[in-house]
Amino acid sequence: MNGDGHKQQKPLVISRVVVDRELCIGAAPCVTVAPGVFQLDEENKAYVVDPNGADAETILLAAQACPTQAIILYDEDGNQIYPEA
Numbered sequence: 001m002n003g004d005g006h007k008q009q010k011p012l013v014i015s016r017v018v019v020d021r022e023l024c025i026g027a028a029p030c031v032t033v034a035p036g037v038f039q040l041d042e043e044n045k046a047y048v049v050d051p052n053g054a055d056a057e058t059i060l061l062a063a064q065a066c067p068t069q070a071i072i073l074y075d076e077d078g079n080q081i082y083p084e085a
């Protein structure tokens with residue numbers, strides 16, 4: 001365990017970007033924030049077009065912009081970065 005109440009200071013690395021399609025309501029702020037990463041499909045649900053389509057801070061902003069927290073981010077060790085558990 002490395003989190004005992006302190007903010008992590010190490011640089012943000014996002015290795016995996018997942019959209020939970022059950023949670024996605026097609027509100028699309030993720031597409032607005034990071035169109036190179038997220039797009040809406042014909043069901044009006046977001047999917048990942050390119051997990052490297054924006055820098056990590058932008059992807060985090062996109063995830064935070066999702067009203068249903070349908071965007072899940074993992075670091076290189078496979079730990080969930082967002083939403084915070």
Ligand code: SF4
Nearest residue numbers: 024025027028030066
């Ligand atoms: S912001 Fe969330 S709910 Fe809206 S399209 Fe993106 S993943 Fe779906």
